[in-house]
Amino acid sequence: MTNKENFINTFKLALRLSFGKNLEEASDLEKYTALSETIMEFIADKWKETGEVYKDKRQAYYFSAEFLVGRSLYNNLVNLLLEEDVREILETLNMDLDEIADQEEDAALGNGGLGRLAACFMESAATLNLPLTGYGVRYREGLLKQSIVNGFQVESGDSWTKNGDPWSIRKYSESQIVEFKDMKVRAVPYDMPIIGYEGKSINTLRLWQSEALLDFDFEKFNNFKYDEALVGKNRAEDITRVLYPNDDQRSGKVLRLRQQYFFCSASIKDIIKKHLEKYESLDNIDDLVRIQLNDTHPVIGISEFVRILVDDYSYDFLQALEKTQRIFSYTNHTILQEAMEKWEESIVEDTNPRNLEIIMAIDEVLLEKLKDKNATEEEIQIMRIYKDGHINMANLGIFLSHTVNGVAKLHTDILKADVLKEWYKYYPEKFQNKTNGITPRRWLLMSNPELSALITRLLGSKDWVKDLSQLKKLEEFIDDDKVLEELMEIKFQKKKQLADYIYKHEGIKVDPASIFDIQIKRIHEYKRQLMNIFQVIYLYQRLKENPNLDILPRTFIFGGKSAPGYFRAKAIIKLINEVARVINNDLEIKGKIKVIFVENYRVSYGEKLFPAADISEQISTAGKEASGTGNMKFMLNATPTIGTYDGANIEIVEEAGFENNFIFGARVEELREIESTYQPMEIYLNDYQIKQVVDTLLNGTFVDNDSYMFLDIYNGLFKEDWSKPDSYFILKDLRPYIEAQGEVDRAYRDQRYWAQKCLMNLANAGKFSSDRTIKDYAENIWHIESSFI
Numbered sequence: 001m002t003n004k005e006n007f008i009n010t011f012k013l014a015l016r017l018s019f020g021k022n023l024e025e026a027s028d029l030e031k032y033t034a035l036s037e038t039i040m041e042f043i044a045d046k047w048k049e050t051g052e053v054y055k056d057k058r059q060a061y062y063f064s065a066e067f068l069v070g071r072s073l074y075n076n077l078v079n080l081l082l083e084e085d086v087r088e089i090l091e092t093l094n095m096d097l098d099e100i101a102d103q104e105e106d107a108a109l110g111n112g113g114l115g116r117l118a119a120c121f122m123e124s125a126a127t128l129n130l131p132l133t134g135y136g137v138r139y140r141e142g143l144l145k146q147s148i149v150n151g152f153q154v155e156s157g158d159s160w161t162k163n164g165d166p167w168s169i170r171k172y173s174e175s176q177i178v179e180f181k182d183m184k185v186r187a188v189p190y191d192m193p194i195i196g197y198e199g200k201s202i203n204t205l206r207l208w209q210s211e212a213l214l215d216f217d218f219e220k221f222n223n224f225k226y227d228e229a230l231v232g233k234n235r236a237e238d239i240t241r242v243l244y245p246n247d248d249q250r251s252g253k254v255l256r257l258r259q260q261y262f263f264c265s266a267s268i269k270d271i272i273k274k275h276l277e278k279y280e281s282l283d284n285i286d287d288l289v290r291i292q293l294n295d296t297h298p299v300i301g302i303s304e305f306v307r308i309l310v311d312d313y314s315y316d317f318l319q320a321l322e323k324t325q326r327i328f329s330y331t332n333h334t335i336l337q338e339a340m341e342k343w344e345e346s347i348v349e350d351t352n353p354r355n356l357e358i359i360m361a362i363d364e365v366l367l368e369k370l371k372d373k374n375a376t377e378e379e380i381q382i383m384r385i386y387k388d389g390h391i392n393m394a395n396l397g398i399f400l401s402h403t404v405n406g407v408a409k410l411h412t413d414i415l416k417a418d419v420l421k422e423w424y425k426y427y428p429e430k431f432q433n434k435t436n437g438i439t440p441r442r443w444l445l446m447s448n449p450e451l452s453a454l455i456t457r458l459l460g461s462k463d464w465v466k467d468l469s470q471l472k473k474l475e476e477f478i479d480d481d482k483v484l485e486e487l488m489e490i491k492f493q494k495k496k497q498l499a500d501y502i503y504k505h506e507g508i509k510v511d512p513a514s515i516f517d518i519q520i521k522r523i524h525e526y527k528r529q530l531m532n533i534f535q536v537i538y539l540y541q542r543l544k545e546n547p548n549l550d551i552l553p554r555t556f557i558f559g560g561k562s563a564p565g566y567f568r569a570k571a572i573i574k575l576i577n578e579v580a581r582v583i584n585n586d587l588e589i590k591g592k593i594k595v596i597f598v599e600n601y602r603v604s605y606g607e608k609l610f611p612a613a614d615i616s617e618q619i620s621t622a623g624k625e626a627s628g629t630g631n632m633k634f635m636l637n638a639t640p641t642i643g644t645y646d647g648a649n650i651e652i653v654e655e656a657g658f659e660n661n662f663i664f665g666a667r668v669e670e671l672r673e674i675e676s677t678y679q680p681m682e683i684y685l686n687d688y689q690i691k692q693v694v695d696t697l698l699n700g701t702f703v704d705n706d707s708y709m710f711l712d713i714y715n716g717l718f719k720e721d722w723s724k725p726d727s728y729f730i731l732k733d734l735r736p737y738i739e740a741q742g743e744v745d746r747a748y749r750d751q752r753y754w755a756q757k758c759l760m761n762l763a764n765a766g767k768f769s770s771d772r773t774i775k776d777y778a779e780n781i782w783h784i785e786s787s788f789i
């Protein structure tokens with residue numbers, strides 16, 4: 001750093017201005033805030049400059065209802081190459097960077113994969129000097145906080161800004177007005193800097209907060225109607241009050257569409273305003289703007305854009321549609337039918353009636369086009385935007401996008417062959433695949449400095465941080481005993497660090513010499529945490545039969561949140577905790593197996609878990625996980641996968657080698673074939689050990705405190721009600737899974753052999769950098785170029 005004294009002075013000034021304190025008086029939390037403010041001051045000029053440089057050329061905008069950013073301080077220091085300097089400076093002031101950085105709340109403005117992907121993309125684009133701006137919602141409450149009480153998930157709010165938010169700048173003067181049918185609100189932008197690696201470009205994530213036009217109704221107040229005077233303010237603020245958990249029940253729908261319309265409308269108006277500051281009309285806006293829609297959540301932006309062109313700028317309707325289609329593109333993240341957004345007509349009407357009219361008119365145009373293409377009546381019914389009183393957001397998104405993409409090879413193939421096959425038939429040229437990726441800065445350089453240092457030393461440079469394909473050269477060391485030992489030594493260190501953290505936060509001691517077997521992700525039936533815990537019960541039963549059974553000690557670690565209304569997912573959490581209670585307290589087991597459910601899994605917890613894993617659990621029902629990105633985080637931290645042939649797992653083993661991972665279970669094709677005839681009861685009756693496992697749900701081995709949760713799980717496996725029995729094929733894959741777990745145990749015994757698998761996974765993780773993914777979007781969807789400052 002050029003001027004340490006300057007840095008210290010700014011830091012002290014920040015403490016004084018924000019808290020009226022000096023160094024000795026300030027708490028760690030206050031130091032965290034002041035330090036963050038110091039970094040904001042440090043980057044201010046460069047941030048402005050980046051914005052200026054992007055102005056003249058085509059820019060892309062990432063519209064997403066979620067950005068799961070996590071913590072920023074440490075990541076920003078790493079990307080600015082300031083970490084060591086700041087650590088030293090703080091030491092001279094008797095302060096510890098890690099303790100200070102640990103004060104930061106996660107910005108959990110997303111549910112899981114889709115939201116974290118958006119955050120990784122933003123960081124990669126900044127690193128590549130690509131003009132990409134993020135637009136989203138500044139929820140006052142992020143994703144629910146989870147605590148585990150008596151083994152049950154209990155939710156509470158996540159008011160992540162209660163101690164302030166040093167990483168955002170409120171830009172009131174750039175507010176936009178958003179009009180709903182029944183009210184107008186003010187959208188106030190909060191800008192977060194997205195610092196690329198090496199700090200050359202600083203891009204912007206602009207999140208909108210909803211506020212009342214009038215804070216306070218004085219007329220009502222003066223008429224003694226004190227409560228009513230605040231009603232308008234509260235109603236406006238409600239729009240961005242809380243992030244909806246990814247919920248199959250879809251309660252509280254109305255407000256969710258309002259959120260979507262709110263941020264899309266504000267963002268489009270913002271883009272148009274900036275365009276008109278430079279050009280006379282919108283005639284060339286389709287040359288200069290590209291908008292990526294992150295799933296269907298921002299698809300309402302399409303009709304809003306058409307509305308503005310037609311109503312406010314007098315474009316002819318068909319011409320407006322053409323312009324729109326040149327600008328927008330849509331990413332699909334899910335194959336699950338129930339997750340496809342369809343809005344009741346009345347809800348759209350209540351949000352913004354003119355948008356409903358526009359959507360209906362778009363649907364008419366689609367109808368004509370499909371008839372011209374000689375589509376059958378049946379095909380038309382599937383592709384229509386308006387059907388049975390509902391608006392199908394995916395169909396709207398696909399029709400007016402120039403490109404539609406899936407997020408892993410298998411996923412895109414399934415879209416083409418199955419979920420969107422009618423669209424693929426008539427518009428094959430729209431379809432592309434963009435296999436997901438993760439940023440190596442956060443997920444390796446920052447969270448695993450030990451492994452990063454080894455890589456840099458072995459490769460002789462740090463270039464891999466910006467070009468992850470260079471990891472391939474690590475294959476040279478596949479027979480180098482010293483390197484292999486070092487790799488395992490680092491893994492052991494990360495496991496010790498995690499063990500300490502788990503002891504501190506969960507109050508449970510785990511043995512870092514045991515195999516750390518980790519499944520961390522949202523709790524959902526298709527991800528099959530249930531199959532994992534069944535396998536643990538199976539092992540437990542074998543150990544009870546034979547306490548001397550020769551198995552390596554293993555620690556099974558789970559983490560993840562359930563949507564509050566998803567009863568069965570909550571039942572699975574209860575079951576895992578119950579199994580943990582029984583096994584961890586069973587002295588006969590002698591610590592051979594342990595089960596841990598970590599509370600409140602989130603980005604910052606993930607940063608500690610991924611580097612410490614020996615084996616990564618990726619066991620979704622084949623065809624259900626669009627991609628997965630956690631799988632890539634494990635791989636990048638030199639961890640083999642036990643997994644199904646699903647999502648990006650397929651590409652992971654393609655890269656790292658089948659022989660270095662543990663792939664098991666039914667493939668998509670097989671499941672499709674047996675779907676209608678599958679009888680889980682047969683498996684239960686024919687495999688005594690599986691029966692023994694399932695029976696523990698009802699025979700009192702584990703107790704659900706009269707919540708009927710375990711009965712619900714049991715019914716899900718066998719009862720034919722609204723869904724098919726065992727619709728995620730848990731019993732079908734359980735035996736092959738148990739066998740694959742046995743192979744893991746055998747392979748781990750030869751530490752050299754195991755280390756080679758770890759190394760091969762690391763060496764072949766290059767493809768899964770989000771730099772590669774975002775370059776592909778830039779070159780093949782947006783057609784934008786890097787700008788150098």
Ligand code: 26Q
Pocket residue numbers: 111112113114115117244245246247250256333334339341407436625626627628629647
């Ligand atoms: C919808 C309606 C109402 C309320 C919430 C939602 C909602 C919110 C979030 C629906 C879905 C999501 C998030 C989906 C998601 O995270 N999908 C994941 O996306 C990843 C990135 O592409 C993939 O790797 C995962 O496979 C996919 O599950």
